[in-house]
Amino acid sequence: MITVILSAGVGRRLAPLTHNLPKALIEIGSRPLLGHMLHALRQYDLSEVVLVVGHQRELIEAAVNQGEGGLKLHLVHNQRYADSGSLYSLWLARQYLQEAFVFMDADLLFNPQILAGLQAQPDKSCLLVGPLTGDSGEEVKVYHHQGRVTAIGKNLQAEGALAGEALGIVKIAAPEVPLALELMAELVQANQQAEHEELSQALAQHQRLWVQDIGDLSWLEIDFPEDVIRARELVWPAIQQQLTAKASRPG
Numbered sequence: 001m002i003t004v005i006l007s008a009g010v011g012r013r014l015a016p017l018t019h020n021l022p023k024a025l026i027e028i029g030s031r032p033l034l035g036h037m038l039h040a041l042r043q044y045d046l047s048e049v050v051l052v053v054g055h056q057r058e059l060i061e062a063a064v065n066q067g068e069g070g071l072k073l074h075l076v077h078n079q080r081y082a083d084s085g086s087l088y089s090l091w092l093a094r095q096y097l098q099e100a101f102v103f104m105d106a107d108l109l110f111n112p113q114i115l116a117g118l119q120a121q122p123d124k125s126c127l128l129v130g131p132l133t134g135d136s137g138e139e140v141k142v143y144h145h146q147g148r149v150t151a152i153g154k155n156l157q158a159e160g161a162l163a164g165e166a167l168g169i170v171k172i173a174a175p176e177v178p179l180a181l182e183l184m185a186e187l188v189q190a191n192q193q194a195e196h197e198e199l200s201q202a203l204a205q206h207q208r209l210w211v212q213d214i215g216d217l218s219w220l221e222i223d224f225p226e227d228v229i230r231a232r233e234l235v236w237p238a239i240q241q242q243l244t245a246k247a248s249r250p251g
Contacts, residue, residue, distance in 0.1 A: 007106035008054030054081025
């Protein structure tokens, strides 16, 4: 199963940290965010990765050339990174999306155990959902009915039960790949600034997307400079504690 990491964006909300550095290379716990992701993917045998790059792509390309071994990496350049959305970046990687695939944002810090959830429902498309991390209006909320996603978006009030907050990690199972590609083409043709949440919403409208709950495993989407502080001081230590606890359990 191929994983697409969407790392083309400028990361304007993280300024000034992103003036000379792409957000995927912001360092947390002695590793850049992208390094944490690639290490986690290798741990869970998601070893073929498509990296969509744009803003300061040379720095990202140099980092991956020196980074995690054991991965098959493909680089895709989004030349329109400054005025296009994350769905356009995903669409540029479509030549690699002929089988089941995962896509994720590049501004995430997460416990690698979260990725096990992608294999829990092998024949169902799903998005990873955790407890709400705040109430700033930036949280992407997910509503569901009996596990099937009914709505996804920010500042959302919708029918169904609130499942929690979308992490920005989605798996498209093999049966949904043709539909996902068709929907992507329609959405990008209508608006090249569309974000990948619009694809998730479209799949939900076709009743083809499910919730995969991550439980209490720690994660954080890094949008603002204060999120970097929170990641370094709170979330990364929490992840380390969770991994240590798992390693110490018998069996």
